[in-house]
Amino acid sequence: MTSDADQPHIIPGGDGYGEHQDRGSRFLAWVFHAPDEATFLLRLAEVKAEHAKARHWCSAWNINGAYRFDDDGEPGGTAGRPMLQVIEGSGMQEIAAICVRYFGGVKLGTGGLVRAYSGATSAALDATPRHQVVLRFSYSLELPFNLLGLRTELEALCPSISFDGEYTDRGWVGKISIDEPERVTFENLLDEKSAGSAAWQLVS
Known part of the structure; x- marks a missing residue:
């Protein structure tokens, strides 16, 4: 909220x-x-x-x-x-x-x-x-290899999103930033598609 x-x-x-x-x-x-x-x-x-x-x-x-x-x-x-x-x-x-x-x-x-x-x-x-003024928020995010397709979905549904990270032996790890109006879409999509296997946390 x-x-x-x-x-x-x-x-x-x-x-x-x-x-x-x-x-x-x-x-x-x-x-x-x-x-x-x-x-x-x-x-x-x-x-x-x-x-x-x-x-x-x-x-x-x-x-x-x-x-x-x-x-x-x-x-x-x-x-x-x-x-x-x-x-x-x-x-x-x-x-x-x-x-x-x-x-x-x-x-x-x-x-x-x-x-x-x-x-x-x-x-x-x-x-x-x-x-x-549209507030922008940052999240830490880890996407395992089986969920890398989520990135494409997020980019399509959340035009303001930007990714800053790298691929590791665990998948994609880094930070994303997103405008306030798209936060709910971002969080709901991760909850729905990852079933908890994607780790994410609000940073600022």
Whole structure:
């Protein structure tokens, strides 16, 4: 049985950028891949350096089930949380957003701020490419001579499989690697055809 963490998932495949303008204020947003908090903090520092004259640098991230958001001086709940809701709605993991505001001289009110920060983040999200992460697993495997035909069957039924090993006096001995969606097919075929005579074990 595999856990949710072992399932294929979607992450940002690159950066997305979006803008929103309202009564003179400009909101510039970026959505990007953040596999850890250190990556996010480095990106935030870069944005602050590049946009040092902005009034606010608000942010949100969702990384491996943990999340944070920061209103950075805007009224509570008007910036970071709406941004977080936008990126969480994408279904992507390891995702972060930063939105800077250049103040235009007119206060927008709480509703206006929520629309601005969520709007800019949504625009950035729409421009963000998606990448599906398919986990790959390795097994040790020993196929006795009478089961060498299984290799051909495995290659036909599991296109992602790769073999790394050698022939010995016992048969074929080595390691295979395979994508997550094909693991069940691999294990079931070995159980069904070898009746326990093929030795295999999950390595990583």
